[in-house]
Amino acid sequence: MDQAPKLLDQVRERIRFKHYSIRTERAYVHWIRRFILFHGKRHPNTMGASEVEAFLTHLATKGNVAASTQNQAFSALLFLYRDVLGQQLDAVSSVERAKKPERLPTVLTRDEVRTVMAHLDGTNALMAKLLYGAGLRLMECVRLRIKDVEFNRLEIMVRDGKGGKDRVTMLPDSLAEGLAEQVRRTVEIHRQDLASGYGSVYLPNALARKYPAAPQETGWQYVFPASRLSVDPRSGKTRRHHVDEKRLQRAVKAAVRKAGITKPASCHTFRHSFATHLLESGYDIRTVQELLGHSDVRTTMIYTHVLNRGGKGVRSPLDVA
Structure with a gap:
């Protein structure tokens, strides 16, 4: 009897089905793996919005990541729950967001x-x-x-x-x-x-x-x-x-x-x-x-x-x- 594909393999298959780039694939797999490791290797099926909030808040407060990096991690987890696990996350409202700096672009003369x-x-x-x-x-x-x-x-x-x-x-x-x-x-x-x-x-x-x-x-x-x-x-x-x-x-x-x-x-x-x-x-x-x-x-x-x-x-x- 064939074994069901591992979770990260399921993620890769779904990403390729939706024609996402290989860069997106690598980034999403990276963040999903970090999310799982952060919560002691628990399967995402046993977790939900509160665990997502805890992970994203940790990235902002302890990891000091840029706002764009935190948003990428958030997108990866939304993809995991919505497109791979077929679940809708409840409103993730209390996540502490990494502050996005308001910078003007560097321009050369x-x-x-x-x-x-x-x-x-x-x-x-x-x-x-x-x-x-x-x-x-x-x-x-x-x-x-x-x-x-x-x-x-x-x-x-x-x-x-x-x-x-x-x-x-x-x-x-x-x-x-x-x-x-x-x-x-x-x-x-x-x-x-x-x-x-x-x-x-x-x-x-x-x-x-x-x-x-x-x-x-x-x-x-x-x-x-x-x-x-x-x-x-x-x-x-x-x-x-x-x-x-x-x-x-x-x-x-x-x-x-x-x-x-x-x-x-x-x-x-x-x-x-x-x-x-x-x-x-x-x-x-x-x-x-x-x-x-x-x-x-x-x-x-x-x-x-x-x-x-x-x-x-x-x-x-x-x-x-």
């Missing part, structure tokens, strides 16, 4: 962006310029596929961005030639992979079953492929994935240091700078909202802080004649 870019080269430089020039998130850049770059219209289609949304943003004219050369190199790598019996790429949301030939088509290949083949942790198939995002993160961190910039700048700072510089140039905030893919214009409005002079536009009495 145009000169600072140019200085950082000068310390990058090759593919890293091209990817960083896409983050700044098109307002892409880091993972949107590394997951970019050949078919989603429209050179004739100088457009990039961002598929399945944050919140599962698609959007269109610009392809900077100054990057078109370099990106076209990158695509040509990728096509040649794909040709060699096919000749070696590989050449299949990961497709999201069961598209590979719907379109069996698509994983080997050129258009579906990542614009920025990994340097070597690897084994897909879910399917076990040997494929060429996209480049590891940590490579660009390390390169940007080093470039910021070499540029002598003391701001806590990262890859995401380029996206913040993209939005800020567009608004400084007079572009409508709704246009910037669409380019960034924000659902709510209030999210975009955080960038308007730079349109004011220091001190919210108030002139210091020291400067008044």
Whole structure:
């Protein structure tokens, strides 16, 4: 008689059924395991809202986790009870929330962006310029596929961005030639992979079953492929994935240091700078909202802080004649 799958295996199966990303899978499994260990390895079926509250409160008060981290843990436990165990948690109202700091985004000036870019080269430089020039998130850049770059219209289609949304943003004219050369190199790598019996790429949301030939088509290949083949942790198939995002993160961190910039700048700072510089140039905030893919214009409005002079536009009495 077959044994019922273990709880964490059930979690993984349900996550994959709902087509969540492997990052979400790893995060949810991590938090569910910590929740169980926190309560002395009790099965979640024997626990409920009070135990969830105790765990989340512990994260905030003893673990000193960020608000986003606590919310991720909460989402994992809600998923466990609702989607795996088929239970509805009672109102979880008394959880002590980790305080979410109200911080303005770090923004580089145009000169600072140019200085950082000068310390990058090759593919890293091209990817960083896409983050700044098109307002892409880091993972949107590394997951970019050949078919989603429209050179004739100088457009990039961002598929399945944050919140599962698609959007269109610009392809900077100054990057078109370099990106076209990158695509040509990728096509040649794909040709060699096919000749070696590989050449299949990961497709999201069961598209590979719907379109069996698509994983080997050129258009579906990542614009920025990994340097070597690897084994897909879910399917076990040997494929060429996209480049590891940590490579660009390390390169940007080093470039910021070499540029002598003391701001806590990262890859995401380029996206913040993209939005800020567009608004400084007079572009409508709704246009910037669409380019960034924000659902709510209030999210975009955080960038308007730079349109004011220091001190919210108030002139210091020291400067008044």
